[in-house]
Amino acid sequence: DAGVIQSPRHEVTEMGQEVTLRCKPISGHDYLFWYRQTMMRGLELLIYFNNNVPIDDSGMPEDRFSAKMPNASFSTLKIQPSEPRDSAVYFCASSPSGGGGELFFGEGSRLTVL
Amino acid sequence: GEDVEQSLFLSVREGDSSVINCTYTDSSSTYLYWYKQEPGAGLQLLTYIFSNMDMKQDQRLTVLLNKKDKHLSLRIADTQTGDSAIYFCAGIDRGSTLGRLYFGRGTQLTVWP
Numbered sequence: 210d211a212g213v214i215q216s217p218r219h220e221v222t223e224m225g226q227e228v229t230l231r232c233k234p235i236s237g238h239d240y241l242f243w244y245r246q247t248m249m250r251g252l253e254l255l256i257y258f259n260n261n262v263p264i265d266d267s268g269m270p271e272d273r274f275s276a277k278m279p280n281a282s283f284s285t286l287k288i289q290p291s292e293p294r295d296s297a298v299y300f301c302a303s304s305p306s307g308g309g310g311e312l313f314f315g316e317g318s319r320l321t322v323l
Numbered sequence: 324g325e326d327v328e329q330s331l332f333l334s335v336r337e338g339d340s341s342v343i344n345c346t347y348t349d350s351s352s353t354y355l356y357w358y359k360q361e362p363g364a365g366l367q368l369l370t371y372i373f374s375n376m377d378m379k380q381d382q383r384l385t386v387l388l389n390k391k392d393k394h395l396s397l398r399i400a401d402t403q404t405g406d407s408a409i410y411f412c413a414g415i416d417r418g419s420t421l422g423r424l425y426f427g428r429g430t431q432l433t434v435w436p
Contacts, residue, residue, distance in 0.1 A: 213365070251427070251428035252411065310415050310424045
């Protein structure tokens with residue numbers, strides 16, 4: 210398996226623009242997580258899905274952020290409108306049922322909002 | 324939820340042992356984990372320990388768990404420059420049956436040749 214695939218790897222955009230980050234989890238994994246990593250706050254869980262259903266979105270910073278999982282092999286994290294404080298590395302991770310805490314992370318999408 | 328604390332930086336010389344420490348608040352965490360993040364990459368599971376164990380050894384890695392003090396440590400023997408990375412301690416929230424992890428801030432390990 211190719212692992213968790215994220216795109217784009219790097220995104221530079223201007224404040225106010227819409228940003229869409231994409232994730233393809235490992236086939237057969239029932240859980241999908243979106244994390245954000247910054248120097249100031251470390252690794253933060255934004256939202257996670259189980260069988261394509263959002264379970265906990267309490268980490269989503271505000272209404273400008275939204276996440277979807279239309280099917281088992283694809284998820285998006287959208288920021289609209291983007292702001293400079295959204296600059297971070299966004300990670301997607303997936304996990305199988307009964308996998309305890311073993312998460313499989315993608316390589317991340319580095320977002321810079323100017 | 325779970326609160327996990329780690330020191331942010333550690334520097335060692337190549338060949339020495341490294342010890343990375345972590346404290347956590349949730350005494351009923353079932354599993355405790357160490358993840359490694361290399362530059363420009365995502366996190367990878369390094370090792371884990373069940374809460375009913377005191378120690379786990381895996382080649383150069385030794386995990387020690389002190390449940391009374393809620394203290395977890397990762398010892399890397401014969402540290403190599405390739406071990407330079409950020410190491411995250413993580414635990415499972417006791418309120419979640421779905422494997423939701425709480426991560427510490429990460430410890431940046433720098434290994435000097």
